[in-house]
Amino acid sequence: MPQMSLVEYLDIDGPGAPRLIASECVGCGARYFDRRNACASCSHTEFRSVDVTPEGVLRTFTIVHFAAEGVTVPFVAGVIDCDGTPVRGNVVNVPPDPEHVRTGMKLRLTTVPLDRDENGVDAVGFGFEPIG
Amino acid sequence: MTDNVWILGIHMTAFGKHRDKDTLDLGSEAVQGALLDAGVEMRDIGVMGSGNLIGDPGYGQLLQKQIGQTGIPVYNVSNACATGATALRVAIMAIKAGETDMGLAVGVEKLSGAGLLSGNKALAEGGAWARTGRFGAIANLDGRIGTETMPGVFAQIGMEYGYKYGGADFELFASIAEKNHAHSTLNPKAAYQTRFTLEEIMNDVMIAYPNTRSMCSANCDGAAAAVVVSEAKLRTLSLEQQRRAVKISASVLTSDPWQPGCQVLPDINTLTRQAATTAYEQAGVGPEDLDLVELHDCFASAELVHYDNLGLCEPGGAVDFFKSGATWRDGRLPVNVSGGLESKGHPVSATGIANIWEVATHLRGEAGDRQIAGAKVGLAHVIGLGSACGVHILEKAA
Numbered sequence: 001m002p003q004m005s006l007v008e009y010l011d012i013d014g015p016g017a018p019r020l021i022a023s024e025c026v027g028c029g030a031r032y033f034d035r036r037n038a039c040a041s042c043s044h045t046e047f048r049s050v051d052v053t054p055e056g057v058l059r060t061f062t063i064v065h066f067a068a069e070g071v072t073v074p075f076v077a078g079v080i081d082c083d084g085t086p087v088r089g090n091v092v093n094v095p096p097d098p099e100h101v102r103t104g105m106k107l108r109l110t111t112v113p114l115d116r117d118e119n120g121v122d123a124v125g126f127g128f129e130p131i132g
Numbered sequence: 133m134t135d136n137v138w139i140l141g142i143h144m145t146a147f148g149k150h151r152d153k154d155t156l157d158l159g160s161e162a163v164q165g166a167l168l169d170a171g172v173e174m175r176d177i178g179v180m181g182s183g184n185l186i187g188d189p190g191y192g193q194l195l196q197k198q199i200g201q202t203g204i205p206v207y208n209v210s211n212a213c214a215t216g217a218t219a220l221r222v223a224i225m226a227i228k229a230g231e232t233d234m235g236l237a238v239g240v241e242k243l244s245g246a247g248l249l250s251g252n253k254a255l256a257e258g259g260a261w262a263r264t265g266r267f268g269a270i271a272n273l274d275g276r277i278g279t280e281t282m283p284g285v286f287a288q289i290g291m292e293y294g295y296k297y298g299g300a301d302f303e304l305f306a307s308i309a310e311k312n313h314a315h316s317t318l319n320p321k322a323a324y325q326t327r328f329t330l331e332e333i334m335n336d337v338m339i340a341y342p343n344t345r346s347m348c349s350a351n352c353d354g355a356a357a358a359v360v361v362s363e364a365k366l367r368t369l370s371l372e373q374q375r376r377a378v379k380i381s382a383s384v385l386t387s388d389p390w391q392p393g394c395q396v397l398p399d400i401n402t403l404t405r406q407a408a409t410t411a412y413e414q415a416g417v418g419p420e421d422l423d424l425v426e427l428h429d430c431f432a433s434a435e436l437v438h439y440d441n442l443g444l445c446e447p448g449g450a451v452d453f454f455k456s457g458a459t460w461r462d463g464r465l466p467v468n469v470s471g472g473l474e475s476k477g478h479p480v481s482a483t484g485i486a487n488i489w490e491v492a493t494h495l496r497g498e499a500g501d502r503q504i505a506g507a508k509v510g511l512a513h514v515i516g517l518g519s520a521c522g523v524h525i526l527e528k529a530a
Contacts, residue, residue, distance in 0.1 A: 004261050006276060008268025032395055034266035041390040060295055060397070062287035063341035064279045071275030077284055079292070079397050088278040088396035098302070098341060103295035114271065117261045125276050 006114060006125040009033045018111045018126060020052040022085060031085050054109035055131065056082035061103065063096050076101050080128050092127030106131045137224045139378040139526070140234070140361040140369075141170020144489040147354035147477035148323040149244045155187050155355075159195045159240040162355035162482075166236070170359035171373050174200030177359070178232025181207045181219030183239040183481035186246075195238065204232075213430065215239055216356060216484025217385065217514045217522025223360050224383050233365035239486075240355040241479035247351070278396075282517070283340035283348050283431060288397055290342070290433025293440070299451035300436060302342040306333045309347040309432040309474050311460055316471025318461075318502035323352040323477030347432035349473035356485035375529060378492040381415035381509075382525040388518075400434065400515050404441035407523040411511070412443070415525040419443040422465060423507040424494055426487035428515040429472040439467070442513060442523075461504065469494075469502055484522050487512040495528040 005012045011019050022031040027044030031052075038045045061078030064071075076091035078101075092112055094100050107128035114123035143165025145158055153161075167173060182192030192206035211218040216239030223235030261270040274280040294300030310330050316322040328336075328346055336344035361369075366377055388394055388403040412418055419442065427442060429435035436450050444465055445453035453459070459467035470476045470490040473483065491510035493499045508528045515521050 004270055006270060007273070008263060030390070030392065030395075035268075036266075040395070060288040060292035062279065062284045062291065062343075063338075064275070064281060064284045065338040065340065066283070067275055067279065067281055070272070073275075075275060075279075077275075077279035077288070079278075079288060079393070084392075086393045086396045090276070090278065103291060112276075114276070117259065119260050121261055123261060123270055 002121045003124050004121050006123055010124070010126050012111060012124050016051065018109055019054055020087065020109065020126070021049050022052050023047040024050045052085050052087060053083035056080040056087065056107055056128070058091065058101070058103055058105045058107055059086070061091060061101055063098065063101065080107055090127040091129070093129035135228060136363040137227050137360050137380045137383070138363060138366050139358055139380060139488070139492055140172065140366065140373060141166045141168070141359040142357070142485070142489045142492050143169055144321060144356040144482070144486045145354050146321045147352050147479060147486070150242070150353040153353070155184055155191065155240045155242050156195060156198050158242070158353060158355035159184070159191070159238055159357070160198045162240065162357035163195070163199050163236065163238050166357040166359050171370070172234065172359060175202050176234050177202070177204060177236045179205055179223055179226040179235040181209055181222030181235070181237040183209050183215035183219040184241065185210060185212070185215055185481050186241060186243065191240070211520040212516025212518050213428065213478070213480050214385070214484050214514045214516030214520035214522045215481040216486070217524070218484065218520065220358055220360070220485055220488065221383060221385050221522065224380065227360060227362045233362040235360050236357065237360070237485060238355065238357040239481035239484060241481045242353045243351040243479050244353050245351065279340065281340060283343045285398060285517070286431035286434045287340045287343050289400060290431070290436055293437045293450065297448040297451065302334065303330070304451060304454065305342045305347060305432045305436065306330055306344070308429070308435045308454060309333050312429060312468050312472035312474045313346065315461055315469050315502070316475035319471050319476060322471040322475055323350050324471070324475045343431050343433055347474060349430045349478035350475065352477035352479055354477060354479035354482045354486065356482045356489050358485055358488060376496055377529050378495050379527040379529060380524060381417065381527045382411035382523065384411045384414065384523045386410070386521045398517050398519055400517070400519060401437060401441050403519055403521040404438060404513065404515065407521045408442045411523040411525050417509055417525060421509050422511050424469060424491060424504045424510045425465060425467045425513070426470060426490050426510070427467060427513040429468055429474055430478060430515070432474060435468070435472070438513060442511065461502065466504055469504060484514040487514060488524055488526065491526050495526055
Protein backbone atom coordinates (compact mmCIF):
# COMPACT_ATOMS: atom_id res chain seq x y z
CA MET A 1 0.00 0.00 0.00
CA PRO A 2 1.49 3.42 -0.89
CA GLN A 3 2.35 5.64 2.06
CA MET A 4 3.11 9.29 2.60
CA SER A 5 4.63 10.90 5.68
CA LEU A 6 2.59 13.47 7.58
CA VAL A 7 5.32 16.07 7.31
CA GLU A 8 8.30 16.49 5.03
CA TYR A 9 10.77 16.14 7.90
CA LEU A 10 9.58 12.61 8.69
CA ASP A 11 11.34 9.99 6.53
CA ILE A 12 9.40 6.72 6.45
CA ASP A 13 11.08 4.79 3.63
CA GLY A 14 14.76 5.78 3.38
CA PRO A 15 17.65 3.96 5.07
CA GLY A 16 17.32 4.17 8.85
CA ALA A 17 13.62 4.99 8.64
CA PRO A 18 11.74 6.08 10.53
CA ARG A 19 13.87 9.11 11.15
CA LEU A 20 13.41 12.83 11.60
CA ILE A 21 15.49 15.07 9.40
CA ALA A 22 16.25 18.56 10.67
CA SER A 23 17.43 21.51 8.68
CA GLU A 24 20.64 22.70 10.32
CA CYS A 25 22.09 26.16 9.91
CA VAL A 26 25.57 25.98 8.35
CA GLY A 27 26.51 29.13 10.26
CA CYS A 28 25.62 28.27 13.86
CA GLY A 29 24.17 24.76 13.96
CA ALA A 30 20.65 25.82 14.98
CA ARG A 31 18.10 23.20 13.91
CA TYR A 32 14.66 23.64 12.40
CA PHE A 33 11.89 21.38 11.16
CA ASP A 34 10.12 23.91 8.98
CA ARG A 35 11.34 25.83 5.94
CA ARG A 36 13.28 28.96 6.90
CA ASN A 37 14.37 31.87 4.77
CA ALA A 38 17.24 32.56 7.13
CA CYS A 39 18.40 31.30 10.49
CA ALA A 40 16.49 32.82 13.43
CA SER A 41 19.64 32.64 15.52
CA CYS A 42 22.37 34.02 13.24
CA SER A 43 20.58 35.04 10.00
CA HIS A 44 22.71 32.76 7.78
CA THR A 45 20.79 31.51 4.74
CA GLU A 46 22.43 28.11 4.14
CA PHE A 47 21.11 24.93 5.71
CA ARG A 48 22.03 21.25 5.54
CA SER A 49 19.96 18.16 6.31
CA VAL A 50 20.89 16.24 9.44
CA ASP A 51 19.43 13.16 11.12
CA VAL A 52 17.95 13.68 14.55
CA THR A 53 18.79 11.04 17.17
CA PRO A 54 15.68 8.83 17.26
CA GLU A 55 15.71 8.55 21.06
CA GLY A 56 15.35 11.13 23.74
CA VAL A 57 14.11 12.26 27.13
CA LEU A 58 10.68 13.76 27.82
CA ARG A 59 11.34 17.33 28.95
CA THR A 60 7.73 18.29 29.39
CA PHE A 61 4.24 17.17 28.50
CA THR A 62 0.55 17.84 28.83
CA ILE A 63 -2.40 15.49 28.55
CA VAL A 64 -4.90 17.20 26.28
CA HIS A 65 -8.52 16.45 27.15
CA PHE A 66 -10.13 19.31 25.29
CA ALA A 67 -9.17 20.20 21.72
CA ALA A 68 -10.55 21.41 18.42
CA GLU A 69 -13.16 19.34 16.62
CA GLY A 70 -11.61 16.37 14.83
CA VAL A 71 -8.76 15.93 17.30
CA THR A 72 -8.96 12.64 19.21
CA VAL A 73 -8.61 13.15 22.96
CA PRO A 74 -7.10 12.45 25.37
CA PHE A 75 -3.59 12.41 24.00
CA VAL A 76 -0.16 13.25 25.35
CA ALA A 77 1.71 16.15 23.75
CA GLY A 78 5.26 16.88 24.73
CA VAL A 79 8.75 18.04 23.97
CA ILE A 80 11.42 15.38 23.64
CA ASP A 81 15.08 16.27 24.02
CA CYS A 82 16.76 14.14 21.35
CA ASP A 83 20.44 14.43 22.16
CA GLY A 84 20.21 18.21 22.39
CA THR A 85 17.62 18.75 19.68
CA PRO A 86 14.18 19.66 21.07
CA VAL A 87 11.42 17.85 19.15
CA ARG A 88 7.68 18.42 19.42
CA GLY A 89 5.64 15.24 19.35
CA ASN A 90 3.03 13.06 20.96
CA VAL A 91 3.88 10.37 23.47
CA VAL A 92 2.22 7.20 22.19
CA ASN A 93 1.75 3.54 23.13
CA VAL A 94 1.26 4.47 26.78
CA PRO A 95 -1.93 5.16 28.76
CA PRO A 96 -2.55 8.94 28.67
CA ASP A 97 -2.45 9.57 32.41
CA PRO A 98 0.08 11.11 34.81
CA GLU A 99 0.76 7.72 36.43
CA HIS A 100 2.24 6.42 33.18
CA VAL A 101 3.71 9.57 31.66
CA ARG A 102 6.46 11.37 33.55
CA THR A 103 9.00 14.02 32.65
CA GLY A 104 12.45 12.51 32.36
CA MET A 105 11.23 9.21 30.88
CA LYS A 106 13.19 7.76 27.95
CA LEU A 107 11.40 7.54 24.63
CA ARG A 108 12.08 6.40 21.09
CA LEU A 109 10.71 7.49 17.74
CA THR A 110 8.01 5.37 16.17
CA THR A 111 5.50 5.71 13.36
CA VAL A 112 1.77 6.20 13.82
CA PRO A 113 -0.74 5.13 11.13
CA LEU A 114 -3.14 7.91 10.15
CA ASP A 115 -5.92 8.19 7.55
CA ARG A 116 -6.08 6.93 3.93
CA ASP A 117 -6.85 9.38 1.14
CA GLU A 118 -9.13 8.90 -1.91
CA ASN A 119 -6.27 7.33 -3.89
CA GLY A 120 -5.61 4.71 -1.22
CA VAL A 121 -2.46 6.43 0.08
CA ASP A 122 -1.93 5.95 3.81
CA ALA A 123 -0.69 8.91 5.77
CA VAL A 124 1.96 8.03 8.36
CA GLY A 125 2.74 10.23 11.33
CA PHE A 126 5.20 9.85 14.17
CA GLY A 127 5.23 9.75 17.93
CA PHE A 128 7.55 8.76 20.75
CA GLU A 129 7.01 5.58 22.80
CA PRO A 130 8.52 4.52 26.12
CA ILE A 131 11.69 2.43 25.95
CA GLY A 132 11.54 -0.79 27.92
CA MET B 133 13.89 63.79 35.33
CA THR B 134 11.48 65.81 33.25
CA ASP B 135 10.81 63.21 30.60
CA ASN B 136 8.76 60.88 32.78
CA VAL B 137 5.35 59.89 31.54
CA TRP B 138 2.47 59.65 34.02
CA ILE B 139 -0.92 58.01 34.09
CA LEU B 140 -3.40 60.86 34.46
CA GLY B 141 -6.58 58.83 34.20
CA ILE B 142 -7.41 55.16 33.84
CA HIS B 143 -10.55 53.06 33.75
CA MET B 144 -11.56 49.43 33.46
CA THR B 145 -15.08 48.26 32.72
CA ALA B 146 -16.49 45.38 34.68
CA PHE B 147 -15.26 42.12 33.13
CA GLY B 148 -17.80 39.43 32.34
CA LYS B 149 -20.70 38.89 29.98
CA HIS B 150 -21.94 42.13 28.43
CA ARG B 151 -24.75 40.81 26.25
CA ASP B 152 -26.23 44.25 25.58
CA LYS B 153 -22.98 46.02 24.75
CA ASP B 154 -20.85 45.73 21.61
CA THR B 155 -17.12 46.43 21.45
CA LEU B 156 -17.79 50.10 20.70
CA ASP B 157 -19.99 50.45 23.80
CA LEU B 158 -17.30 48.83 25.93
CA GLY B 159 -14.50 50.90 24.37
CA SER B 160 -16.50 54.12 24.79
CA GLU B 161 -17.20 53.31 28.43
CA ALA B 162 -13.51 52.69 29.08
CA VAL B 163 -12.31 55.83 27.27
CA GLN B 164 -14.96 58.11 28.73
CA GLY B 165 -14.17 56.70 32.16
CA ALA B 166 -10.46 57.33 31.69
CA LEU B 167 -11.03 60.89 30.42
CA LEU B 168 -13.33 61.65 33.37
CA ASP B 169 -10.79 60.18 35.75
CA ALA B 170 -8.07 62.30 34.13
CA GLY B 171 -10.16 65.48 34.15
CA VAL B 172 -9.51 66.10 30.44
CA GLU B 173 -11.44 65.81 27.19
CA MET B 174 -10.91 64.12 23.84
CA ARG B 175 -9.66 67.42 22.34
CA ASP B 176 -6.77 67.40 24.83
CA ILE B 177 -5.51 64.07 23.49
CA GLY B 178 -2.77 64.13 20.83
CA VAL B 179 -2.34 60.45 20.00
CA MET B 180 -4.32 57.24 20.37
CA GLY B 181 -3.22 53.61 20.56
CA SER B 182 -6.00 51.09 20.04
CA GLY B 183 -6.26 47.32 20.38
CA ASN B 184 -9.07 44.94 19.44
CA LEU B 185 -7.94 41.55 18.15
CA ILE B 186 -11.21 39.77 17.41
CA GLY B 187 -12.82 42.60 15.55
CA ASP B 188 -12.39 45.30 12.96
CA PRO B 189 -8.76 46.05 11.97
CA GLY B 190 -9.70 49.75 12.03
CA TYR B 191 -11.30 49.62 15.45
CA GLY B 192 -9.60 52.82 16.65
CA GLN B 193 -11.26 54.97 14.01
CA LEU B 194 -14.62 53.30 14.60
CA LEU B 195 -14.29 54.12 18.28
CA GLN B 196 -13.38 57.75 17.54
CA LYS B 197 -16.72 58.09 15.78
CA GLN B 198 -18.35 57.28 19.13
CA ILE B 199 -16.15 59.36 21.44
CA GLY B 200 -14.85 62.26 19.37
CA GLN B 201 -13.19 62.60 15.97
CA THR B 202 -10.47 65.16 16.54
CA GLY B 203 -8.18 64.18 13.68
CA ILE B 204 -5.38 62.81 15.86
CA PRO B 205 -3.32 59.84 14.67
CA VAL B 206 -4.66 56.41 15.64
CA TYR B 207 -2.38 53.41 15.82
CA ASN B 208 -4.34 50.15 15.58
CA VAL B 209 -2.00 47.61 17.14
CA SER B 210 -1.98 43.83 17.41
CA ASN B 211 0.29 41.82 19.71
CA ALA B 212 -1.83 38.89 20.88
CA CYS B 213 -2.50 39.08 24.63
CA ALA B 214 0.00 41.95 24.94
CA THR B 215 -2.07 44.16 22.62
CA GLY B 216 -3.28 46.50 25.38
CA ALA B 217 0.23 47.07 26.69
CA THR B 218 1.38 47.69 23.12
CA ALA B 219 -1.31 50.35 22.60
CA LEU B 220 -0.16 51.99 25.82
CA ARG B 221 3.47 51.87 24.68
CA VAL B 222 2.48 53.73 21.51
CA ALA B 223 1.01 56.60 23.51
CA ILE B 224 4.00 56.65 25.88
CA MET B 225 6.52 56.62 23.00
CA ALA B 226 4.74 59.48 21.22
CA ILE B 227 5.00 61.58 24.39
CA LYS B 228 8.64 60.63 24.92
CA ALA B 229 9.36 61.54 21.31
CA GLY B 230 7.92 64.97 21.94
CA GLU B 231 5.14 64.65 19.37
CA THR B 232 2.42 65.37 21.91
CA ASP B 233 2.03 65.86 25.65
CA MET B 234 -1.05 63.72 26.19
CA GLY B 235 -2.07 60.34 24.79
CA LEU B 236 -4.80 57.75 25.06
CA ALA B 237 -4.65 53.95 24.93
CA VAL B 238 -7.58 51.57 24.79
CA GLY B 239 -7.97 47.80 24.59
CA VAL B 240 -11.29 46.03 24.06
CA GLU B 241 -12.49 42.47 23.53
CA LYS B 242 -15.72 40.52 23.42
CA LEU B 243 -14.86 36.89 24.12
CA SER B 244 -17.71 35.46 26.19
CA GLY B 245 -18.29 31.87 25.14
CA ALA B 246 -15.39 31.91 22.68
CA GLY B 247 -13.96 28.54 23.78
CA LEU B 248 -10.50 27.55 22.60
CA LEU B 249 -8.82 30.38 20.73
CA SER B 250 -6.43 28.31 18.64
CA GLY B 251 -5.83 24.93 17.10
CA ASN B 252 -6.58 23.22 13.83
CA LYS B 253 -7.18 26.18 11.62
CA ALA B 254 -4.41 25.33 9.17
CA LEU B 255 -5.78 22.85 6.65
CA ALA B 256 -9.09 21.71 5.29
CA GLU B 257 -8.91 17.94 4.97
CA GLY B 258 -10.27 15.66 2.26
CA GLY B 259 -9.34 14.65 -1.30
CA ALA B 260 -5.81 13.46 -2.11
CA TRP B 261 -2.87 14.15 0.21
CA ALA B 262 -0.93 17.21 -0.86
CA ARG B 263 1.97 18.86 0.93
CA THR B 264 1.47 22.43 2.01
CA GLY B 265 2.93 25.02 4.36
CA ARG B 266 6.37 25.30 5.85
CA PHE B 267 6.31 21.78 7.31
CA GLY B 268 5.17 20.25 4.05
CA ALA B 269 2.23 18.83 5.99
CA ILE B 270 -0.49 16.73 4.39
CA ALA B 271 -2.97 17.11 7.27
CA ASN B 272 -3.63 19.21 10.35
CA LEU B 273 -0.81 18.86 12.85
CA ASP B 274 -2.69 19.91 15.99
CA GLY B 275 -3.17 16.74 18.01
CA ARG B 276 -0.89 14.73 15.71
CA ILE B 277 2.37 16.51 16.46
CA GLY B 278 1.79 18.01 19.88
CA THR B 279 -0.88 20.52 20.72
CA GLU B 280 -1.62 24.02 19.56
CA THR B 281 -4.22 24.74 22.24
CA MET B 282 -3.25 27.43 24.72
CA PRO B 283 -4.12 25.38 27.84
CA GLY B 284 -1.83 22.63 26.48
CA VAL B 285 1.00 24.95 25.51
CA PHE B 286 1.05 26.69 28.88
CA ALA B 287 0.66 23.38 30.70
CA GLN B 288 3.91 22.25 29.10
CA ILE B 289 5.63 25.49 30.08
CA GLY B 290 4.75 24.89 33.74
CA MET B 291 5.64 21.19 33.59
CA GLU B 292 9.02 22.05 32.07
CA TYR B 293 9.75 24.26 35.08
CA GLY B 294 8.89 21.30 37.29
CA TYR B 295 11.22 19.07 35.30
CA LYS B 296 14.09 21.52 35.73
CA TYR B 297 13.61 22.40 39.38
CA GLY B 298 11.21 19.84 40.90
CA GLY B 299 8.24 20.33 43.19
CA ALA B 300 5.76 21.64 40.62
CA ASP B 301 2.98 19.09 40.63
CA PHE B 302 -0.74 19.16 39.88
CA GLU B 303 -1.63 20.16 43.44
CA LEU B 304 0.82 23.04 43.44
CA PHE B 305 -0.54 24.48 40.21
CA ALA B 306 -4.09 24.08 41.51
CA SER B 307 -3.09 25.92 44.69
CA ILE B 308 -2.11 28.92 42.60
CA ALA B 309 -5.59 28.98 41.08
CA GLU B 310 -7.04 28.61 44.59
CA LYS B 311 -5.22 31.82 45.58
CA ASN B 312 -6.38 33.81 42.59
CA HIS B 313 -10.00 32.74 42.89
CA ALA B 314 -9.88 33.63 46.60
CA HIS B 315 -8.50 37.07 45.73
CA SER B 316 -11.28 37.70 43.22
CA THR B 317 -13.96 37.63 45.92
CA LEU B 318 -12.87 41.16 46.85
CA ASN B 319 -12.95 42.48 43.28
CA PRO B 320 -16.40 43.68 42.19
CA LYS B 321 -15.16 44.03 38.59
CA ALA B 322 -13.98 40.42 38.28
CA ALA B 323 -15.86 38.13 35.89
CA TYR B 324 -15.93 35.42 38.57
CA GLN B 325 -15.95 36.27 42.26
CA THR B 326 -16.28 32.80 43.73
CA ARG B 327 -13.81 31.08 45.99
CA PHE B 328 -13.10 27.42 45.20
CA THR B 329 -11.50 24.79 47.41
CA LEU B 330 -8.37 23.07 46.23
CA GLU B 331 -10.41 19.89 45.85
CA GLU B 332 -13.00 21.63 43.66
CA ILE B 333 -10.27 23.02 41.42
CA MET B 334 -8.50 19.67 41.08
CA ASN B 335 -11.76 17.82 40.41
CA ASP B 336 -12.97 20.36 37.87
CA VAL B 337 -13.11 19.38 34.18
CA MET B 338 -9.59 18.56 32.94
CA ILE B 339 -8.69 20.73 29.95
CA ALA B 340 -4.98 20.01 29.50
CA TYR B 341 -3.22 18.31 32.40
CA PRO B 342 -2.34 19.82 34.80
CA ASN B 343 -4.73 22.68 33.96
CA THR B 344 -8.37 22.07 34.86
CA ARG B 345 -11.07 24.53 33.78
CA SER B 346 -10.76 26.71 36.87
CA MET B 347 -7.00 26.94 36.27
CA CYS B 348 -7.54 28.53 32.84
CA SER B 349 -8.11 32.21 32.10
CA ALA B 350 -11.74 33.12 31.67
CA ASN B 351 -12.90 34.27 28.25
CA CYS B 352 -15.08 37.31 28.85
CA ASP B 353 -15.97 40.79 27.63
CA GLY B 354 -14.29 43.94 28.82
CA ALA B 355 -12.32 47.06 28.05
CA ALA B 356 -9.74 49.28 29.67
CA ALA B 357 -8.30 52.67 28.74
CA ALA B 358 -5.63 55.01 30.03
CA VAL B 359 -4.76 58.68 29.55
CA VAL B 360 -1.03 59.35 29.81
CA VAL B 361 0.66 62.71 30.10
CA SER B 362 4.15 64.19 30.02
CA GLU B 363 5.60 65.34 33.33
CA ALA B 364 5.93 68.89 32.05
CA LYS B 365 2.25 69.01 31.14
CA LEU B 366 1.24 67.36 34.40
CA ARG B 367 2.93 70.17 36.34
CA THR B 368 0.53 72.65 34.69
CA LEU B 369 -2.56 70.75 35.85
CA SER B 370 -4.44 70.97 39.13
CA LEU B 371 -2.93 69.77 42.39
CA GLU B 372 -5.65 67.14 42.63
CA GLN B 373 -4.73 65.80 39.18
CA GLN B 374 -1.07 65.75 40.19
CA ARG B 375 -1.86 64.00 43.47
CA ARG B 376 -3.75 61.18 41.79
CA ALA B 377 -1.36 60.81 38.85
CA VAL B 378 0.70 57.61 38.83
CA LYS B 379 4.28 57.65 37.60
CA ILE B 380 5.26 55.18 34.89
CA SER B 381 8.77 54.42 36.12
CA ALA B 382 9.36 51.80 33.44
CA SER B 383 7.62 50.81 30.23
CA VAL B 384 9.14 47.92 28.29
CA LEU B 385 8.06 45.72 25.42
CA THR B 386 10.11 42.75 24.19
CA SER B 387 9.81 39.91 21.68
CA ASP B 388 11.31 36.47 22.18
CA PRO B 389 14.98 36.15 21.26
CA TRP B 390 16.13 32.93 19.60
CA GLN B 391 16.39 29.89 21.83
CA PRO B 392 16.73 26.28 20.67
CA GLY B 393 13.58 25.24 22.53
CA CYS B 394 11.35 28.07 21.35
CA GLN B 395 11.30 26.59 17.85
CA VAL B 396 9.06 23.75 19.07
CA LEU B 397 7.42 25.14 22.23
CA PRO B 398 6.88 28.89 22.75
CA ASP B 399 9.38 30.32 25.21
CA ILE B 400 7.65 32.82 27.47
CA ASN B 401 10.56 32.95 29.88
CA THR B 402 13.47 34.60 28.10
CA LEU B 403 11.54 37.63 26.85
CA THR B 404 9.91 38.14 30.27
CA ARG B 405 13.30 37.99 31.96
CA GLN B 406 14.71 40.54 29.53
CA ALA B 407 11.70 42.83 29.92
CA ALA B 408 11.90 42.63 33.72
CA THR B 409 15.63 43.28 33.81
CA THR B 410 15.26 46.33 31.56
CA ALA B 411 12.26 47.58 33.55
CA TYR B 412 14.07 47.35 36.89
CA GLU B 413 17.01 49.27 35.36
CA GLN B 414 14.72 51.95 33.93
CA ALA B 415 12.84 52.38 37.17
CA GLY B 416 15.85 52.15 39.44
CA VAL B 417 13.98 49.72 41.67
CA GLY B 418 14.32 45.99 42.30
CA PRO B 419 11.83 43.21 42.93
CA GLU B 420 12.35 43.73 46.67
CA ASP B 421 10.84 47.21 46.34
CA LEU B 422 7.54 46.00 44.88
CA ASP B 423 4.36 46.16 46.97
CA LEU B 424 2.19 44.23 44.49
CA VAL B 425 2.42 42.49 41.13
CA GLU B 426 -0.19 41.75 38.50
CA LEU B 427 1.29 39.08 36.23
CA HIS B 428 0.00 37.14 33.25
CA ASP B 429 -1.61 34.06 34.81
CA CYS B 430 -3.38 33.01 31.62
CA PHE B 431 -3.11 29.53 33.17
CA ALA B 432 -2.15 28.52 36.68
CA SER B 433 0.90 26.78 35.23
CA ALA B 434 2.09 30.11 33.79
CA GLU B 435 1.95 32.09 37.03
CA LEU B 436 4.57 29.84 38.62
CA VAL B 437 7.25 30.43 35.99
CA HIS B 438 6.75 34.19 36.06
CA TYR B 439 7.61 34.40 39.78
CA ASP B 440 11.04 33.32 38.61
CA ASN B 441 11.08 35.29 35.35
CA LEU B 442 10.23 38.56 37.11
CA GLY B 443 12.89 37.93 39.73
CA LEU B 444 10.36 37.75 42.56
CA CYS B 445 12.20 34.70 43.92
CA GLU B 446 15.60 33.08 43.68
CA PRO B 447 16.31 31.37 40.33
CA GLY B 448 14.61 27.98 40.46
CA GLY B 449 12.84 28.92 43.68
CA ALA B 450 9.30 29.62 42.45
CA VAL B 451 7.76 26.57 44.14
CA ASP B 452 9.17 27.41 47.56
CA PHE B 453 8.30 31.07 47.04
CA PHE B 454 4.67 30.21 46.40
CA LYS B 455 4.54 27.68 49.25
CA SER B 456 5.82 30.38 51.63
CA GLY B 457 2.50 32.18 51.13
CA ALA B 458 4.30 35.26 49.80
CA THR B 459 1.96 35.79 46.86
CA TRP B 460 -1.32 35.72 48.80
CA ARG B 461 -2.76 39.18 49.45
CA ASP B 462 -1.54 39.09 53.07
CA GLY B 463 1.87 37.76 52.05
CA ARG B 464 5.22 39.44 51.51
CA LEU B 465 4.58 40.23 47.83
CA PRO B 466 0.93 39.91 46.78
CA VAL B 467 0.47 38.66 43.22
CA ASN B 468 -2.77 39.04 41.28
CA VAL B 469 -4.90 40.48 44.05
CA SER B 470 -7.39 41.31 41.27
CA GLY B 471 -8.10 37.60 40.92
CA GLY B 472 -5.84 37.38 37.89
CA LEU B 473 -6.83 36.26 34.44
CA GLU B 474 -8.13 32.99 35.89
CA SER B 475 -10.86 34.77 37.83
CA LYS B 476 -10.97 38.46 36.94
CA GLY B 477 -11.09 37.35 33.31
CA HIS B 478 -9.04 37.81 30.16
CA PRO B 479 -10.64 39.92 27.42
CA VAL B 480 -7.40 39.70 25.47
CA SER B 481 -6.75 43.25 24.22
CA ALA B 482 -8.03 44.83 27.43
CA THR B 483 -5.75 42.79 29.68
CA GLY B 484 -2.53 44.79 29.15
CA ILE B 485 -4.23 47.98 30.37
CA ALA B 486 -6.53 46.39 32.94
CA ASN B 487 -3.54 45.04 34.88
CA ILE B 488 -2.13 48.58 34.99
CA TRP B 489 -5.51 49.89 36.20
CA GLU B 490 -5.36 47.40 39.05
CA VAL B 491 -1.88 48.42 40.15
CA ALA B 492 -2.59 52.15 39.71
CA THR B 493 -5.78 51.86 41.77
CA HIS B 494 -3.82 50.39 44.70
CA LEU B 495 -1.11 53.07 44.41
CA ARG B 496 -3.83 55.71 44.57
CA GLY B 497 -5.25 54.04 47.66
CA GLU B 498 -8.60 53.61 45.92
CA ALA B 499 -8.87 49.80 45.78
CA GLY B 500 -11.55 49.52 48.47
CA ASP B 501 -11.83 46.17 50.24
CA ARG B 502 -8.89 44.68 48.39
CA GLN B 503 -6.52 47.61 48.93
CA ILE B 504 -2.94 46.59 49.62
CA ALA B 505 -2.18 48.99 52.46
CA GLY B 506 0.49 51.56 51.80
CA ALA B 507 1.28 50.36 48.27
CA LYS B 508 3.86 52.64 46.65
CA VAL B 509 5.44 50.60 43.83
CA GLY B 510 3.83 47.95 41.63
CA LEU B 511 4.54 45.94 38.52
CA ALA B 512 2.21 44.87 35.72
CA HIS B 513 3.23 42.09 33.33
CA VAL B 514 1.57 40.72 30.23
CA ILE B 515 2.50 38.09 27.64
CA GLY B 516 1.18 37.66 24.13
CA LEU B 517 2.12 34.31 22.65
CA GLY B 518 4.24 34.53 19.55
CA SER B 519 5.63 36.33 21.55
CA ALA B 520 5.43 39.82 23.05
CA CYS B 521 5.98 40.79 26.66
CA GLY B 522 5.03 44.08 28.30
CA VAL B 523 6.30 45.10 31.72
CA HIS B 524 5.32 48.37 33.41
CA ILE B 525 6.52 49.55 36.80
CA LEU B 526 4.32 52.17 38.42
CA GLU B 527 4.99 54.45 41.39
CA LYS B 528 2.72 56.46 43.61
CA ALA B 529 3.07 60.24 43.26
CA ALA B 530 5.52 61.50 45.90
